Amino acid sequence: MxxxxxxxxxxxxxxxxxxxxxxxxxxxxxxxxxxxxxxxxxxxxxxxxxxxxTTDIARRIAGQRGGVVTCLSAAECHGIPVVGRPPRVVHLAVPHTRSRLRGGPATDGIRVHREFRPIGVDPARPWLADLPTVIGRLITCCSETQAIVALDDVLRRGLIAPGEIPVPARGPGSGRARRAVDRASPRARSIMETLARLQLEDAGIGPIEVGAEIEGVGEVDLLVEGLIVVEIDGRQHDTDPGQVALDRQRDFALRRLGYIVLRFSTRQVLARIVATVVREALGRFGGLPRPLRVPFTGRRVHAWDEEEQVARVEGPGWR
Known part of the structure; x- marks a missing residue:
């Protein structure tokens, strides 16, 4: 050298x-x-x-600069999914009273979040912000889509209750954060399902029932306007003979009840065609009578999540 x-x-x-x-x-x-x-x-x-x-890059930068890893940089540490491109900078939280970082001014490699609330840290990892701090910052910093995907995940897993989400009353990103909280659903069970739902909502299609429970069938991913069942299929729906047979059985039962069934692959969701296809189906079948819903007495069936990693690797940037 x-x-x-x-x-x-x-x-x-x-x-x-x-x-x-x-x-x-x-x-x-x-x-x-x-x-x-x-x-x-x-x-x-x-x-x-x-x-x-080199591992623990965010942790090392936090140690050098005297901050706490937060926001998008902390999401993976807490197992929170982030769609789109991973952050290329390290997000650090510091008290708002701090005038500068350790070692000098911040460079383009750091995004500094000066927090007015106390910065909670993970008990086992003091270099990492705790979940409420991370969620509170993430929903104001990142895109609305990224925020909703993250909120759907932590609400579904019961890591935070809806009333415990720290939503700022004002300031940059506060309006986007409030919209994300309003649109989040604890019944969403996968990244792809959330992205499909957001495409429908953004297109003005609805009402949409998440995780609708239908007697004789079980739980379906999305039920649109009480008529169209939208199912999001991972790779195993094409490759596992048992899963293929179960899908056909469920589709047959749904059609007998009067529902229209539309299935989308992960790549079709990422191609953002869900709203277009559903709108066309509503135009063709929207005049049909809605199936009669009876009280659900079966066991809740969880969705399949094997394809979620595709969203993190192949999904477009949602900034």
Whole structure:
């Protein structure tokens, strides 16, 4: 490695294998950082520079800068799904009274959230904000779609109650946060189902019943205008013979009761065709009488979640 690149590389090692690119460049120069990256197993992006194989990048940045990992950067640590592109910067929470981060001003590698509320931390991971803090910040910072997907997940798992969601009364993102809370559903059971529901709602189609329970069939993903059953199918619905047979049996039972059944794959949901297809079906069959709903006495059936990871990897950015 060139002598002029060695100090930058040594600093990266001392920092645990990750630093903000802006800090490295300001200290050692762009040329040195570029040569270091070309000669070692280092990835240099516009925001962060790290040695390949480095883990807990957000945790290390938080330690260097004296903040607490929050928002989108903390979602994965809490098992909260995030659709679209993963965050390319580290989101840190600091008290609003803090005038600056440890080590100097923030660079483009950090998004600083100055919190007026006390910052709760995870008891086992003091570098990580606790779930209420993360949710409260996430729903104001990210897109409405990302917020609703996250809220559907934590509400379904009972990690937070609707009345416990910290919604800001005013300030940037407060209106978007309130809309996300109003649209969230504890009965949603998968990312794809949530995305399909949002496409329908955004198109003005409804009413929509989430996790509708139909006697003789069980629970269906979405029931639109009391007539059209929308089911979201993962890969096993095509590859598992037992699942294929069960789907056909359920579809037959639904049709006998008078419902119109529409099935969508994960890729079709990501292609955003759900609202168009459902609208066409309503135009063709919307005049049919609605099936009579009788009290449901069966066991609630949970949805299939095997394809959720596709949304995190292949889903479009929802900013």
């Amino acid at each position: 060139n002598d002029d690149a060695r100090p930058a590389y040594d600093a990266l090692l001392r920092a645990g294998g990750v630093m903000e690119t802006g800090r490295l460049v300001s200290r050692y120069g762009k040329a040195a950082v570029s040569r270091m990256s070309a000669l070692a197993r280092i990835r240099t992006g516009p925001f962060l520079t790290f040695i390949e194989g």
